[in-house]
Amino acid sequence: MEIKYSEDGKTLIQVIGVEGHFVIPNTVTKIEEDAFEDCDKLTSLEIPAIVEKIDEEAFVNLDGLDTFVVNEDNPAFTAVDGVLFTKDMKELIAYPTKKDTNHYQIPSNVKKIRDFAFVGSVNLIQVEIPNSVTKIGLSAFQDCEGLTRIKIPNSLTKIEKSVFIDCINLNQIEIPNSVTEIGEHAFRNCKKLKYIEIPYSVIKIGSYAFAGCANISMMELPGTVKEIGTGAFFGCSRLEAFYVDNNNRNFFSKEGVLYYENEVNDYYKGLSAYPSEKKEENFCIPPGIVSIDDFAFFNCNGLSSIEIPDSVERIGKSTFSGCKHLTSIKLPESLTIIEERSFIECEGLSSVIIPSEVRKIEDLAFYGCNGLKSVVIPHSARKIGHKIFSKCPNLKEVHCGVTDLSNVSDDCFGDLTDYTLFVPIGMGYAYRHHPAFKNCKEIKIEY
Numbered sequence: 153m154e155i156k157y158s159e160d161g162k163t164l165i166q167v168i169g170v171e172g173h174f175v176i177p178n179t180v181t182k183i184e185e186d187a188f189e190d191c192d193k194l195t196s197l198e199i200p201a202i203v204e205k206i207d208e209e210a211f212v213n214l215d216g217l218d219t220f221v222v223n224e225d226n227p228a229f230t231a232v233d234g235v236l237f238t239k240d241m242k243e244l245i246a247y248p249t250k251k252d253t254n255h256y257q258i259p260s261n262v263k264k265i266r267d268f269a270f271v272g273s274v275n276l277i278q279v280e281i282p283n284s285v286t287k288i289g290l291s292a293f294q295d296c297e298g299l300t301r302i303k304i305p306n307s308l309t310k311i312e313k314s315v316f317i318d319c320i321n322l323n324q325i326e327i328p329n330s331v332t333e334i335g336e337h338a339f340r341n342c343k344k345l346k347y348i349e350i351p352y353s354v355i356k357i358g359s360y361a362f363a364g365c366a367n368i369s370m371m372e373l374p375g376t377v378k379e380i381g382t383g384a385f386f387g388c389s390r391l392e393a394f395y396v397d398n399n400n401r402n403f404f405s406k407e408g409v410l411y412y413e414n415e416v417n418d419y420y421k422g423l424s425a426y427p428s429e430k431k432e433e434n435f436c437i438p439p440g441i442v443s444i445d446d447f448a449f450f451n452c453n454g455l456s457s458i459e460i461p462d463s464v465e466r467i468g469k470s471t472f473s474g475c476k477h478l479t480s481i482k483l484p485e486s487l488t489i490i491e492e493r494s495f496i497e498c499e500g501l502s503s504v505i506i507p508s509e510v511r512k513i514e515d516l517a518f519y520g521c522n523g524l525k526s527v528v529i530p531h532s533a534r535k536i537g538h539k540i541f542s543k544c545p546n547l548k549e550v551h552c553g554v555t556d557l558s559n560v561s562d563d564c565f566g567d568l569t570d571y572t573l574f575v576p577i578g579m580g581y582a583y584r585h586h587p588a589f590k591n592c593k594e595i596k597i598e599y
Contacts, residue, residue, distance in 0.1 A: 153167070153168065153169045153170050153171075154166075154167075154168040154169060155167050155168075155177075156168075157179075157180075161180075162180060162181045163180070163181070163182045163183075163184055164176060164177075164180045164182065164183045164184060164187050165184050165187060166184075166186070166187055166189070167187060167188050167191060168191075169191075170188070170191050170193070170194050171193040171194060171195075172193070172194070172195055172196070173195060173196045173197075173198070174194055174196070174197055174198065175198040175200070176197070176198065176199055176200055176203065177200070178200045178201075178202060180200065180202065180203055181202055181203060181204050181205065182203070182204070182205040182206075182207075183199075183203060183207060183210045184207050184210065185207040185208060185209045185210055186209055186210070186212065187207075187210050188210065188211055188213075188214055189212065189213050190213050191213075191214055192213070192214070192215040192216050193216050194214055194216055194217055195216050195217060195218055195219075195250070196217065196218060196219045196220075196221060197211070197214075197217060197219075197220055197221070198220075198221040198222075199220065199221070199222045199223065199226065199229060199231075199236075200223050200226070201223040201224075201225040201226045201227075202226075203226060203228065203229065204227075204228045205228075206229070206236075206245060208266060208267045208268070208289075209267065209268050210246075211236075211246045211268075212268050212271060213272070214248070214249050215249055215250065215272060216250050217249050217250055218234065218248050218249075218252065219234035219248050219251065220234055220235065220236040220246065220248060221234075222236070226239070227239060229245070232259070234248050234251055235247050235248065235251075235256075237259075237262070241259055241261050241262060242261060242262060242263045242264065243262065243263065243264045243265075243266060244258060244262050244264070244265045244266060244269055245266050245269065246266065246268075246269055247269055247270045247273055247276075248273075249271070249273050249274070250274075250275070251273065252275060253275060253276070254275055254276060254277040254278070254298065255276075255277060255278045255279075255280075256276060256278075256279050256280070257279075257280040258280060258281050258282055258285065259282070260282045260284055261284055262282065262284060262285055263284055263285060263286055263287070264285065264286065264287045264288075264289070265285060265287070265288045265292050266289045266292070267289035267290045267291060267292065268289065268290075268291050268292065268294065269289060269292045270292055270293045270296055271291055271292070271293070271294045271295055271296075272294070272295045272296070273293075273296050273298075274295075274296070274297050274298050275298055276296050276298055276299050277298050277299060277300050277301075278299070278300065278301050278302070279293070279299065279302055280303070281302070281303065281304065281305050282305060283305045283306060283307045284305075284307065285305050285307055285308065286307050286308065286309075287308070287310075287312075288304075288308065288311070288312060288315055289312060289315075290312040290313040290314055290315065290335070291313070291314040291315065291317065292312070292315050293315055293316050293319060294314055294315070294316070294317045294318055294319075295317075295318045295319070296316075296319050296322075297318070297319065297321060298321060299316075299319045299322050300321050300322060300323055300324065301322070301323070301324040301325075302316075302322065302324075302325055302326075303325075303326040304325070304326060304327055304328055304331065305328065306328035306329065306330045307330065308328065308330055308331055309330055309331060309332050309333070310331065310332065310333045310335065311327070311333065311335055311338045312335045312338070313335040313336045313337055313338065313358065314335070314336070314337040314338065314340070315335065315338050316338060316339050316342055317337050317338070317339070317340045317341060317342075318340070318341045318342075319339075319341075319342050320341060320343050320344065321343075321344050322339075322342045322344060322345055323344040323345055323346065324345075325339070325342075325345065325348055326349075327348070327349065327350065327351055328351065328353075329351045329352065329353045330353060331351060331353055331354060332353050332354060332355050332356070333354070333355060333356045333357075333358070334350070334354060334356070334357045334358060334361050335358045335361065336358035336359045336360055336361065336381060337358070337359070337360045337361065337363070338361045338362075339361060339362050339365060340360050340361070340362070340363045340364050340365075341363070341364040341365070342362075342364075342365050343364065343365065343366045343367060344367060345365050345367060345368060346367045346368060346369065347368065347369075347370075348362070348365075348368065348371075349372070350371075350372065350373060350374055350377070351374065352374040352375065352376050353376065354374060354376060354377055355376055355377060355378050355379065356377070356378065356379040356380075356381075357377060357379070357380045357381060357384050358381045358384070359381030359382040359383055359384060360381070360382070360384060360386065361381065361384045362384055362385050362388060363383055363384070363385070363386045363387045363388070364386075364387040364388075365385075365387075365388050366387070366388065366389045366390060367390055368388050368390065368391055369390050369391060369392050369429070370391065370392055370393050370394070370395065371385060371388075371391060371393075371394050371395070371410075372394075372395045372396075372397075373394065373395070373396045373397065373400065373403060373405075373410075374397050375397035375398070375399030375400040375401075376400075377400060377402065377403060378402050379402075380403070380412070382445070382446050382447070383447040383450075384425075385410075385425050386425075386446075386447035386470075387450065387451070388427075388428060389428050389429070389451060390428070390429050391427040391428050391429055392408065392427050392429045392430055392431075393408030393427050393430065394408055394425065394427060395408075396410070401413075402414065403424070406438070408427055408430055409423065409425070409426050409427070409430070410423075410424040410425040410426075411423055411424060411441070412424050420442055420443075421440050421441050421442055422441060422442060422443035422444065422445060423437060423441050423443070423444045423445065423448055424445050424448065425445065425447070425448055426448055426449045426452055428450070428451055428452050428453070428454075429454070430452070430454065431454065432454060432455065433454060433455060433456045433457070434455070434456065434457045434459075435455055435457075435458050435459070436458075436459040437458065437459060437460050437461055437464065439461045439463055440461070440463050441461060441463055441464055442463055442464060442465050442466070443464070443465065443466040443467075443468070444460075444464060444466065444467045444468055444471050445468045445471070446468035446470055446471060446491075447468070447469070447470050447471065447473070448468065448471050449471055449475055450471075450472075450473050450474055451473070451474035451475070452472075452474075452475050452478075453474070453475065453476050453477055454477070455475055455477065455478055456477050456478060456479050456480065456500070457478070457479065457480040457481065458472075458478065458480075458481050459482065460481070460482065460483065461484060462484045462485055462486050463484070463486065464484045464487065465484075465486050465487065465488070466487075466489070467483075467487065467490070467491060467494060468491055468494075469491040469492050469493055469494065469514075470491075470492075470493040470494065470496065471491070471494050472494060472495050472498055473493050473494070473495070473496045473497060473498075474496070474497050474498075475495075475498050475500075476497065476498065476499045476500060477499075477500050478498050478500050478501060479500040479501065479502065481501070481504075482505075483504075483505070483506065483507050483510075484507065485507045485508065485509060486507075486509070487507045487509065487510055488509050488510060488511050488512070489510065489511065489512045489514065490506065490510060490512070490513045490514060490517050491514050491517070492514035492515045492516055493514075493516045493517065493519070494518075495517060495518050495521060496516055496518070496519045496520055496521075497519070497520040497521070498518075499520070499521065499522050499523050500523055501523055502523050502524060502525050502526075503524070503525060503526045503527070504518065504524065504526075504527045504528070505527075505528045506527070506528060506529050506530055506533070507530065508530045508531075508532055509530075509532055510530060510532055510533055511532055511533060511534045511535065512533070512534065512535040512537075513529070513533060513535065513536050513537060513540055514535075514537045514540075515537035515538040515539060515540065515561075516537070516538065516539050516540065516542070517537065517540045518540055518541050518544060519539055519540070519541075519542050519543055519544075519566075520542075520543040520544070521541075521543075521544050521547075522543060522544060522545055522546060524544045524546060524547050525546050525547060525548055525549065526547070526548070526549040526551070527541070527547065527549075527550055527551070528551040528553075529550070529551065529552040529553060529554060530553050531554060531576070531599075532553075533553075533554050534556065534559055535559040536554070536559065536560045536561060536564045536588075537561055537564065538561045538563055538564065539561075539563055539564065539566045540561075540564045540565070540566075541564065541565050541566060541568055542563070542565070542566020542567055542568070543566065543567070544566075544568060545568075547568055547571055548570070548571050548572060549572055549574070550565075550571055550572070550573050550574065550592075551574040551598060552573060552574065552575055552583075553575075553576055553599050554576075555576055555579060557582055557583070557586050557588075560586065560588050561588065562586075562587040562588050563588070564588050565588055565589070565591070565592075568591060569591040569592075569593070570591075570593050571592050571593060572592065572593055572594045572595075572596060573589055573592040573594070573595045573596070574595075574596050574597075574598035574599075575595060575596070575597060575598065575599065576597070576598070577597055577599060579597075580595055580597060583595055
């Protein structure tokens with residue numbers, strides 16, 4: 153066992169290798185963040201009377217801890233049934249990860265649940281939160297794998313970041329009308345959650361808030377929602393449709409697809425998300441759409457063709473990632489950037505013509521497109537990123553019009569070999585001596 157202190161011995165910085173019951177030395181007044189990180193054999197922890205400050209995350213990753221004990225003379229902290237609170241019981245600091253209880257009722261005078269307070273408490277099935285609670289800290293219930301049901305009190309106005317992330321058995325959640333914001337990653341990977349009612353009080357849904365909620369089949373959005381973050385519904389693999397209240401002035405749905413409209417200079421429309429389980433093989437994006445958001449078509453395996461209008465100026469990151477049955481897509485001439493991972497593992501694509509105005513092709517754009525046989529890269533391309541065509545074993549024909557190779561990544565073709573490269577007149581020598589094309593079978597002059 154090793155213990156690290158500050159120079160004056162009053163701050164406990166780190167404890168290494170502690171097992172069983174551990175008493176914090178009676179000289180310590182402060183416990184730092186991550187002080188007991190990975191002490192997974194610690195079963196009980198005793199806090200002396202002199203401790204007056206405990207940092208956030210001080211007791212994260214104590215996988216074997218079943219109880220806290222606090223000296224009764226401590227003026228700042230107390231323990232009730234092994235759970236750590238401030239002395240006035242207004243703040244719940246930490247719940248022992250291995251506490252042998254499947255149902256816990258938080259005392260009625262608690263106002264705040266600290267960040268990471270219940271993280272990893274695998275035995276908990278149900279937690280009752282009183283209406284006295286006005287804040288539940290970030291990641292407070294993260295990795296509570298046994299948690300199946302929770303009711304959020306109507307005293308809460310915000311569901312913080314990552315509060316219920318990886319609660320893989322959570323199947324019932326009640327959000328009250330007091331909540332105005334659902335934070336980033338709040339319900340990410342709650343795989344058993346089949347339905348969630350978003351109340352009319354909600355204005356903002358954070359990035360990845362419902363990402364990986366694999367059993368949600370439909371999503372209803374009230375008229376109050378003004379903002380939805382990146383990838384809020386990415387990985388919702390059974391989602392069949394979005395429904396948006398007709399009174400919403402920022403978002404709308406058409407045939408189950410989620411769109412948004414904003415005033416940015418002129419009237420601006422974008423496609424936010426396409427439901428992964430929508431029963432449709434061919435989809436035409438409506439004219440007038442300017443932007444397609446990140447992850448918008450992520451893992452939409454039912455689609456075989458997508459028509460994109462020339463009004464589209466931006467296609468986001470990972471937009472078509474994992475669309476394994478997509479065989480046909482025509483990119484609009486208005487496009488100037490192909491973002492990173494845009495078409496990663498689109499295994500059905502056999503050919504791609506990159507539009508003539510594209511200036512950048514970002515990292516991994518076509519990674520893993522193992523059905524791809526030919527590609528055309530225009531003269532306009534000023535940047536070709538890392539491993540764009542890596543893991544494309546059937547790519548045999550590359551037409552590249554680029555005349556400035558200074559921003560062509562050395563590994564843009566990854567492990568690709570045995571392909572024929574068609575290049576502009578006068579560029580043969582430059583291409584032959586660029587590391588990116590060292591494995592090509594043959595270079596031919598075409599342009």
